[in-house]
Amino acid sequence: MDVFEVIKGRRSVRKYKPDVISNDLVDKILDAARWAPSGSNIQPWKFIVISDKNLLELVRKVSPGYLGETPLAILVCSDREREYRVGGSLGRDYLSISDCSMAVENMVLAAYALGLGSCIVKSFSRIAVKEMLEIPEGIEPELLVIIGYPAHKPTPPARIPIREIVHLNKYGNKFPTSMER
């Protein structure tokens, strides 16, 4: 699948089939994640694959943004101590979030390319998730990626036109483009 096709075809899915995802596909998604870029190549991410039904249900219950039921979720955490050690306060306070976000983008694109649906969830209770998954100090839950076979194909939401978000050379200068959407 062409990369532009994947980027434009991916949707945030909120209705899923209960079908189990094979370990092979999960491996591919995690491999895509670890190949994401990171500031100073710190690779601060830690991934918790949640496949245990009972645990997954508990995480879902403390995550108001977890809409729909999936057979799998992957919690992407940042190793804030490692970020600080290598990247200083810039790493700990900013790059940890952007690095994990880039890993997450790779994950959802990979999932889509593999025929899976996904949704990135930030609306979860950090305190409750840390308790349930026994996450130690220094490891910070950043984003929850819920994954499953999609039960519907969401309509693409509108995009802000390029002319409204792109500037040429200086802020405010119109960027010439033929793309309206």
Added chain:
Amino acid sequence: MTEQKTGNDYLFEIAVFLATSAQGCLNEPPLYGPFRLLDALSKLADFPDHATGLSPDPFLKEIKAIVDDKKFLVMYDVDAFKKAIEEIVEKFAKEMKKRYLQTK
């Protein structure tokens, strides 16, 4: 993935949803407040399915269907989301009149 829940299980689940939503609403976009309330309304409509002593409420099920159909508008069409809430409240008002004011 769906297990048989008791009324107490389901009540507890809604309570957890409300507590974690309250925590989320401290920092989330303001419109997520009404979104979570609608989601809670949708969950409440299923309460009689799990609790003995409560009878199914077709009106609440109808509202649930509308809520589940419209709640995601918050992500991409805020005006339509607000309109949907108004329509839901209007339906409740009409239902209240029917339930409590109808002359015999």
